[in-house]
Amino acid sequence: MDKIKELTDRLDMTRIPRHVAIIMDGNGRWARERMRGRSEGHAEGVNSVHNITRHASDLGIKHLTLYAFSTENWNRPPQEVETLMYLIGWAIRKETPELLANNVHIRLLGEIDRLPEQVRKDLEAGRDATAACDGLNLNLCLSYSSRWEITRAVRRIAEDVLDGRLSAGGIDEKTIASRLSTEDLPDPDLLIRTGGEHRVSNFLLWQIAYSELYFTPILWPDFGQEAFLEALVDYQSRERRFGKTSDQVKEENPN
Numbered sequence: 001m002d003k004i005k006e007l008t009d010r011l012d013m014t015r016i017p018r019h020v021a022i023i024m025d026g027n028g029r030w031a032r033e034r035m036r037g038r039s040e041g042h043a044e045g046v047n048s049v050h051n052i053t054r055h056a057s058d059l060g061i062k063h064l065t066l067y068a069f070s071t072e073n074w075n076r077p078p079q080e081v082e083t084l085m086y087l088i089g090w091a092i093r094k095e096t097p098e099l100l101a102n103n104v105h106i107r108l109l110g111e112i113d114r115l116p117e118q119v120r121k122d123l124e125a126g127r128d129a130t131a132a133c134d135g136l137n138l139n140l141c142l143s144y145s146s147r148w149e150i151t152r153a154v155r156r157i158a159e160d161v162l163d164g165r166l167s168a169g170g171i172d173e174k175t176i177a178s179r180l181s182t183e184d185l186p187d188p189d190l191l192i193r194t195g196g197e198h199r200v201s202n203f204l205l206w207q208i209a210y211s212e213l214y215f216t217p218i219l220w221p222d223f224g225q226e227a228f229l230e231a232l233v234d235y236q237s238r239e240r241r242f243g244k245t246s247d248q249v250k251e252e253n254p255n
């Protein structure tokens with residue numbers, strides 16, 4: 001049987017994760033394996049962004065959060081940073097009409113002000129054009145890192161305490177969550193990392209406390225529908241206990 005059909009048949013559409021986050025890794029190696037420049041790997045990676053966004057939308061996933069450019073990525077060779085910035089701006093301009101047609105809402109997370117002005121304008125134009133879309137939320141993390149985000153949240157909370165809007169004793173998990181870039185998003189159910197490394201690289205450290213982690217050796221440009229379905233089927237095979245016992249979970253969800 002066709003592998004995609006087999007995986008689709010195995011997928012329980014009543015238990016599709018609400019929020020999938022992805023660390024898109026392996027563009028450079030994909031290019032090197034083909035004796036091509038790293039930029040070509042990133043360009044190919046944009047195709048995967050396009051494809052996975054479409055599949056996520058078709059499957060009814062509500063939030064897709066992509067680690068497109070980390071704070072640490074600023075330390076890459078300037079020419080590679082320039083190419084990535086160019087690609088991100090170009091991709092958003094090219095994709096916005098289709099995203100709009102598919103009711104996809106673009107959201108931007110990270111230090112957007114650090115991006116080159118034209119790229120920031122392209123991204124903000126895409127975000128504003130799709131603001132009324134209520135299908136998939138495509139959350140693009142750009143110049144993002146979790147430690148940056150948590151540091152900013154702590155600073156915001158300290159200011160609120162100093163200004164008397166908040167008491168130190170009144171700080172709870174919700175106070176912190178509401179000051180992160182993901183303030184109104186549910187935590188990811190599933191975090192996927194492509195490219196074979198087993199680490200989370202400063203991505204959504206607070207939010208993935210109870211996420212299922214899925215690592216695949218497939219390089220991001222090769223990560224297509226079949227690989228995505230494999231990850232979702234694997235996710236559905238897991239029992240999410242959130243600190244409880246297996247018996248408690250079964251009692252609460254008898255089906």
Ligand code: FPP
Pocket residue numbers: 024025026027028029030042045046049066067068069073084087088091092140195
């Ligand atoms: C990691 O591969 C990938 C990145 C640092 C960039 C990912 C960005 C894109 C695919 C473009 C995103 C575009 C939009 C519109 C969101 P790597 O270079 O670290 O690969 P390597 O580990 O094999 O060297």
